[in-house]
Amino acid sequence: MNLFRSMLSWCAAGAVACASLGSAAAHAEDLSFGIISTDSSAVLKQRWQPFIDDLNKQTGLHVNAFFATDYSGIIEAMRFNKVQIGYFGNASAMEAVDRSNGEIFAKVLYANGDAGYKSVLITNVNSRVKSIDDVFKNTKDLTLGWGDPNSTSGTLIPGYYLFAKHGVSVNATNFKTVLPSSHEANLLAVVNNKVDIATNNTIELSTLQQKHPDRFAQVRVLWTSPLIPSDPLVYRKDLPEATKQKLRDFFYHYAKTDPREQKIMADITGYAGFAPATDAQLLPIRQVALFQQKEKIAADTHLSDDDRKSQIAAIDAKIGALAAPAKQ
Structure with a gap:
């Protein structure tokens, strides 16, 4: 009887162990794909979900999209291994590489052949602000729509190439009001005359021109930055090499010839696919x-x-x- 009980206990333990191993194996293929909050979560999901579906189908992985309300949400999620892959801007990718055990493995390609995009400062076409000179004549009388703290085109690039070059720090002392927000919210604020000026980028302007030409006609560009390298894709360094290879194979070959895939990429703000990249682009x-x-x-x-x-x-x-x- 004691021997029989021991055998039952051993079999039960073995079943638990096998179940645990099976669970671990399954979780190794479960990933979260963090996407920076350039727009509302609903808009981002509409753009990216067909791509995520193809990613799962073609790799056999189980990837869920993760949309945080700000850039730091994706960076912190990757830091604590809640997100294993991320679509970032360059500034937020730098944080992910430095703080969240990330490494760049790909970058987006643009349908128009551009190697990157540009930051812009915009205003409403009917605004009293007609030029950059008008901006810096009296910044204390202006409301500025500013980017996320970890945004490349919304904060880092204009902060240096535009405002620092004119000796102006972006804060509530130098401006009437500084309102940090997403690219989409800042663009709509300019269109609707809710802010005097705002930072943005040429990708968002191109999308607006294609989808809402009437709104695009309400925007005046006051300043354009030097070229910014195209947005990078980052994964955690500690992913299994086999998983990394699946991701690289998928991203490097996606939308190269398939018209349906090309349409999906075009709907994600005019992208044409992906190319290999490394941390060197930072x-x-x-x-x-x-x-x-x-x-x-x-x-x-x-x-x-x-x-x-x-x-x-x-x-x-x-x-x-x-x-x-x-x-x-």
């Missing part, structure tokens, strides 16, 4: 971020001269270290 973004840090330190009146010089020297060393790979 080099110019890192340089801009370091320049911004340097300017803040130089303007910080709370620092002693020695501390200021020491911190600036440290940043200069980082910028110098990035210069060699950037040239390569």
Whole structure:
């Protein structure tokens, strides 16, 4: 009897162990795909879900789309392994690489052949603001629609190439009001004359022109940035290599010849597919971020001269270290 009970116990334990192993194997193929909040979640789901469905069908993986209300939500979700793949802008990808164990493996391609996109500053066509000179004559009288703190085109690039170059920090002291929001919300705020000026990008403007030409006619572009590298795809470094290979195979070949797939990509703000990429594409973004840090330190009146010089020297060393790979 005791032997019989022991055998039953052993079989039960074995069944539990086997079930646990089966569960672990299943979970290894369950992934979350984080998508940055350039628009409302409903709009993003409409654009991306057909692509996610194809991803699951062609790879055999089980991938769920994850839409956070802001960029940091995706970055933190990847950091705590709640998200394993992410579609980012370059600034948010930099955070994901540095803080969330991520690495870039692909970048989007544009249907018009562009290698990237540009940040813009926009206003309503009937606004009293007619030029960049009008913006900087009296910023304290203007309401600014600003981007997410981790947005490349909404914050990082205009913050450096536009406002820092004019010696203006973006804060409530220098502007009447600063209203951080998504690209979609800022674009609609300009169209509806709810803000005086706002940051955005050429991708959103192109989409608006195609889908709502009447609204696009209400927008005036005041400033355009240098080219920004196209948006990267990031996955966690600790994914199994076999899973990474499935993802690379899918992304690198998707929409290359299939008209239906090409239509799906075109509906995601004019994309044409994906190309291989690495963390190296973040080099110019890192340089801009370091320049911004340097300017803040130089303007910080709370620092002693020695501390200021020491911190600036440290940043200069980082910028110098990035210069060699950037040239390569």
